[in-house]
Amino acid sequence: MTGTGSLEELREREYLYRSEVNALRRQIYTGPVAGRSATLLGELARREEELGGLAAQRARAALRLDDELRGPASTGLDVDVQLRMTHVPTAICHLFDPARQPFVSVRVVNAEGDAIRRVRVTSYIEGYSARAVDTVELDCAEEVTIGQFPTLFSDRVRTITEMTAATLNVLVEDLDGRAEFHTTRVLRLLARTTAPLAVIDPSTQLEIDLSRYLGAFVTPNAGEVMSFLRDVAAVHPSRRLEGYQSGMEQVEPQVRAMFTALKQAGINYVNSVITCSPDDGGTRQRVRLPRESLTDRQANCVDATVLMASLLEAMSLSPAIVVVPGHALLAWETWRRSDEWRYLETTEIGSATFEEACNAGELLVRQYREPDEAATDLYRLRRWPLRRLRATGITPME
Known part of the structure; x- marks a missing residue:
């Protein structure tokens, strides 16, 4: 899909096309498995590719406009502050590496040609975070970019149950007392129960894929998850859960037992399709923690996926x-x-057999390009093995 226009026209075009794609998603993912034909799934995959092209076109237009409006501030120091996230994912931001995923980037240039400058950069979210501080020494005409992510206070984060406005302060000080730069930015703090699958980087207007951080919502050590393993073992033919200790042929029966136990527990699918908007900071989804899904006896696709992954990880399998x-x-x-994978459609927990759910998962995966854990394209399939996420520091949030 091609076309040009103003930023407003591109936003409207993307919004309307995204609405059409979301309607097709609902038709496919909330309907019966029997209705998921290869033709319909192929049509969805094609439209997702076109939507990605529209999003990229809108991002380029927004970036051009931003470049036209941006100007340097100079007091002997040229300072450029770039907010890298307008919506802060409070549930997982403690896992971010400021070097790779900074919340704010501060570029400082020593504009003077005859003096070395000692500079301190400080940032904090008023009332919600500690101060992030970096001190650098700049030679004449030297430039440095500093990425920071102030540490949020955990007790304050727990009180955020809905998206909340906050103020970021950025202070750049010349330690010799000759210059000071202080600015603020308005941002939004997402609720702790919000899983941000992507956020928009305002400096590039491109979406940053955060879907791997769903691994933090996989909580195999939660008491409710560990207790439910008794129900899983009770429906296994041998009444034992041994992970990979037995032969390969013993792996699938353990997954089947998990699926059966959840069905018997009355876990039902609740319709909640992931949506996103080019204006709201990216893609996000409210997520029940596994213990909450077991208590509420209901789950959407993400809820059920992190619940089942938690149970499999607790069983010493690799989800x-x-x-x-x-x-x-x-x-x-x-x-x-083995890096050999089987797939399961988690939305079928209340209405299909284990075989039907597996067939639906396999059919869906075939409609997209081969999964790639290193992919950055939000409009393709991404597979995040928990064993690899844990190795990169994405640990359970509880």
Whole structure:
């Protein structure tokens, strides 16, 4: 899909097309498995690609406009502050590496040609965070860019149940007392129960994929999850859960037992399709923690995926979270570090057999390009093995 126009026209075009794609998502993902034909899934995959092209076109137009409006501030120091996230994912931001995913980037240039400058950069979210501080020494005409992510106060974050406005302060000080730069930016703090699958980087107007951080919502050590393993073992033919200790043929029966136990517990699918808007900071989804899904006896696609992944990880199996545009499903490794995967459509927990749910998952995956854990394209399939997420520091949030 091609076309040009003003930023407002491109936003409107993307919004309307995204609405059409969301309607098709609902038709597919909330309907019966029998209705998910390869033709319909192929049409959705094609439209997702076109939507990605529209999003990229809108991002380029927004970036051009931003470049036209931006100007340097100079007091002997040229300072440029770039907010990298307008919507802060409070549930997972403690896992971010400021070097790779800074919340704010501050570029400082020593504009003087005859003096070395000692500069301190400080940032904090008023009332919600500690201060992030970096001190650098700049030679004549030297430039440095500093990325910071102030540490949020955990007790304050727990009080955020809905999206909340906050103020970021950025202070750049010359330690010799000759110059000072202080600015503020308005941002939004997302609720702790919000899983941000993507955020928009205002400096590039491109979406940053955060879907891997769904791994933080996989909580195998939660008491409710560990207790539910008794119900899983009770429906297993051998009444034992051994992970990969037995033969390869013993892996699938354990996954089947988990699926059966959840059905018997009355876990039902609740319709909640992932949506996003070019103006709201990216893609996000309210997520029940696994213990909450077990208590509430209901789950959407993401809820059910992190619940099942939690149970499989607690059983010493190797699950993966699979994300496609507007949807999530489960994968499990057929043998220890084999990198061979089976897929399960988690929305079928209340209405289909285990075989039907697996067939639906396999059919969906085939409609997208081969999954790639290193992919950055939000409009393709991404598979995030929990064993790899844990190795990169994405740990359970509780």
